[in-house]
Amino acid sequence: MSGFLELAISGLMSGLVIGLAALALTLVFGVARFANAATGDFMTCGAYAALLGFGATGSMVVGGAVGLAAGALVGMVSYLLVFRTLEGRPSVSALLASIGIGFVIRAVLGVVYGHGQQVFQLPLVRPWRVYDLRIQPNDLKIGITALVALLVVFLVLHATPIGRRMRAVADDPMLARVSGIAPRQVMLALWALSGAVAALAGVLLGIKTVVSPEMGWEMLIPVFAAAVLGGIGHPVGAILAGVLLGVLQEIATPYVGFTYKLALAFVILLAVLLVRPKGLFGRVEGVR
Amino acid sequence: MTLSRRQTLAALAGSVLLPALSRTAGAQTAAFRIGALNPITGAGAPYGSGMQKMIVAAAAMVNDAGGAGGRTLEVSSEDTQTQPQAAVLAAKKLIEVNKVQAILGTWASGVSLAVAPLTNDAGILLMNTSGAPALSVPPANAKGLLYRFQATNDRFGRAFAEVATKQGFKRPATMAFNNASGIGNTEGFRKAWEAKGGKVVENVVYEPNQPSYRAELQKVLAAKPDVIVMGSYLADTTIILREWFQTGETTKFIIPAWAANPDLVKALGPEVTEGLISVDSISNEGSDAFKAFDAAYQKAMGQPGLSNVYAAMTWDMVVVLALAMEAAGPNADVAAISAKLREVAGPGGKAVSTFAEGKAALKTGKIDYQGASSILDFDQYGDVTPDFSVSVVEKGKIERKYIVKL
Structure with missing residues (x-):
């Protein structure tokens, strides 16, 4: 039983990371109406920037902040340089452009840092024993960080003027414009937010695993799965779907086999989409 | 686009010189072309440059010894980026543009498995340093043209x-x-x-x-x-x-x-x-062939030969290939050379450690090249059995x- 619970905790941690990345993906989708395939590479940028900040100061908090800032910056720059000019074109152009941006990011990181792995040199600690359960202090920190980040994102979306404008643009861009909402400012804020959330997912993933130029790109499939499962364009759905996929994968794989881990995620996805074609939380309009 | 006078001149000079260069290449009909396809970048980068430099160095050594089977070796170098896709493109270029008759030194099983169909179709040799068991048997080794210098997994x-x-x-x-x-x-x-x-x-x-x-x-x-x-x-x-x-x-x-x-x-x-x-x-530390390789590696890389097991393998690839060419005689085709590979490296002949030594000994009888990477006795699958070191982290x-x- 304790083994089962430990697996669930481990799945929860993986799920939160995937859910955060799915949130970044779904935020852009809700407003800009395309799947940003560079989301994974925004994650990687965040992780490398955090490594830089962490290396310079020795503080993970500062490192994380540098990572978030870099993610926001990369998000805004790619909007200003690429996605702004593609507004009004079919969404497939933006999707293709985002794949291209991902290539550029990976190539630049590969040239600058090489393709070898890097790690956050954090002290490794033995687990706490709570009854028969092993709990990793690091897991707890990762979990709390992810939850705080979620809270901040929802506060931004629902309790700030810019968040209200974002939701207005998501609902009906024309109506928002008629109501006097400047789309450029909203889009910049959106890309900054999405970039920062992706970067946070990248930093957490980097702490759990290793940092390499391909790390984010390789996570893209589970991230897409979570975003679709949650109902694309739905922030809460993305997170919950990420956690659901993570936990179900972890607790089921000892029984069905580890090679089918990713396949299992897609079986769940298929099953849910058969019953609810819009995803768990999706509505026809997407985000509100 | 505006061209400066200097650029124009350079371009003109280039277009004049290029045909001249390819003419000189074409004039050496007595050359056997080999492709050095190594992981210069990517996960294999710590080894790739040394591997490639040893192919070039060993080829120069063979040429200095008067060539093999009446021919000199000509090396074209490419990077696999330790990625199958990049490796396939590079192999295509080596085969179609450079017209190589052997590709040497692929690293990582995914890369070797991706390149093997191309070399098989072209009917040329592929000497690799990968471990996957699939490289021993068809379809990868359908024609018996694959030779592996690394231990299998x-x-x-x-x-x-x-x-x-x-x-x-x-x-x-x-x-x-x-x-x-x-x-x-x-x-x-x-x-x-x-x-x-x-x-x-x-x-x-x-x-x-x-x-x-x-x-x-x-x-x-x-x-x-x-x-x-x-x-x-x-x-x-x-x-x-x-x-x-x-x-x-x-x-x-x-x-x-x-x-x-x-x-x-x-x-x-x-x-x-x-x-x-x-x-x-x-x-094959302590062997005479390893000493020869070590000296070449020190000269090219400024590091001891012990630091790169794969470079010892690529060194051996050139030596064995050249010895097989020598044994097969002038103008032998790839199949005839491949047929001699096991013979010059396998047991049952005079033990030799360098190309020059082997070339001389071939005049009087069979030889057994004892390599720098291992004693190089290829089995029926073209695989070898090196020794293993066991280390403990302390x-x-x-x-x-x-x-x-x-």
């Missing part, structure tokens, strides 16, 4: 079993990265271990790029193994060992050296890595303990 597995016996382990479990190489290691171990009458308590095959390997670890650790034998790479090994340490278990690990290397120790620190057993195939240093011969 299967042999690594056998070496692991020897080490486990020697260290007195009783309850081994395995964890393998889900690809031909990873599973090859652990399956090789399982077969060898069971042949010794032992039992493997758990086998887990895991997928790459997971955010966590805790479920996999938990399954393995539940079987209470005293040692976990890995078929893994650096990144996944880093994550697995970190999570293993955090479980508080004290299992031992036997890991191939391409994963248990100084980078792993650097990433995890001395406490986590203390006592890890790292197994590597090693060069206080953050990887210390070699003993050598295993299969």
Whole structure:
């Protein structure tokens, strides 16, 4: 039983990371109406920037902040340089452009840092024993960080003027414009937010695993799965779907086999989409 | 676009010189062209440059000795980027543009498996340094034109079993990265271990790029193994060992050296890595051929030859190929040269250590080239059996303990 619970905790941690990345993906989708395939590479940028900040100061908090800032910056720059000019074109152009941006990011990181792995040199600690359960202090920190980040994102979306404008643009861009909402400012804020959330997912993933130029790109499939499962364009759905996929994968794989881990995620996805074609939380309009 | 006068001149000069260059290349009809296809960038980058430089150096040595079978060797170099896609493009270029008759020095099984269909179609030789068992048999080795200078993963597995016996382990479990190489290691171990009458308590095959390997670890650790034998790479090994340490278990690990290397120790620190057993195939250290290779490597790279086992393999590739060309006689085609490869390297002739020595000895009878990388006796699959070194991580240093011969 304790083994089962430990697996669930481990799945929860993986799920939160995937859910955060799915949130970044779904935020852009809700407003800009395309799947940003560079989301994974925004994650990687965040992780490398955090490594830089962490290396310079020795503080993970500062490192994380540098990572978030870099993610926001990369998000805004790619909007200003690429996605702004593609507004009004079919969404497939933006999707293709985002794949291209991902290539550029990976190539630049590969040239600058090489393709070898890097790690956050954090002290490794033995687990706490709570009854028969092993709990990793690091897991707890990762979990709390992810939850705080979620809270901040929802506060931004629902309790700030810019968040209200974002939701207005998501609902009906024309109506928002008629109501006097400047789309450029909203889009910049959106890309900054999405970039920062992706970067946070990248930093957490980097702490759990290793940092390499391909790390984010390789996570893209589970991230897409979570975003679709949650109902694309739905922030809460993305997170919950990420956690659901993570936990179900972890607790089921000892029984069905580890090679089918990713396949299992897609079986769940298929099953849910058969019953609810819009995803768990999706509505026809997407985000509100 | 505006062209400066200087650019225009340079372009003109180039267009005049190019045909002249290709004319000189065409004039050397007596050249045997080989492609040096090595991992200059990517995961194989620590080895690739040395590998390529040794192909060039060995070819120069052969040419200085008067060539092989009346021909000189001409090397064209390319980078695989340690990626199958890039390697295929580079191989296509070598075959179609450079018209090479042998490709030497592919590293990583995925790369060799991707290049093999191209060399097979072209009917040319592919000499590789990869471990996957699939490279021994059809379809990859359908025409018998593949020669492997590295130990197969299967042999690594056998070496692991020897080490486990020697260290007195009783309850081994395995964890393998889900690809031909990873599973090859652990399956090789399982077969060898069971042949010794032992039992493997758990086998887990895991997928790459997971955010966590805790479920996999938990399954393995539940079987209470005293040692976990890995078929893994650096990144996944880093994550697995970190999570293993955090479980508080004290299992031992036997890991191939391409994963248990100084980078792993650097990433995890001395406490986590203390006592890890790292197994590597090693060069034919102490042989005369190794001395010749070592001197060339020092000259080209400024480092000892011991630092790059793969460069010793590429050195041997050129020497063996040239000896086979010499044995096959003037203007022999690829099939005739391939037919002589086992003969010049296999047992039953005068032992030789350099090309010049072998060329002289071939005039009087059979030879047996004792290579720098191993004694180079190719079996029916074109595979060789090098020796293995066993090292243990102690206080953050990887210390070699003993050598295993299969």
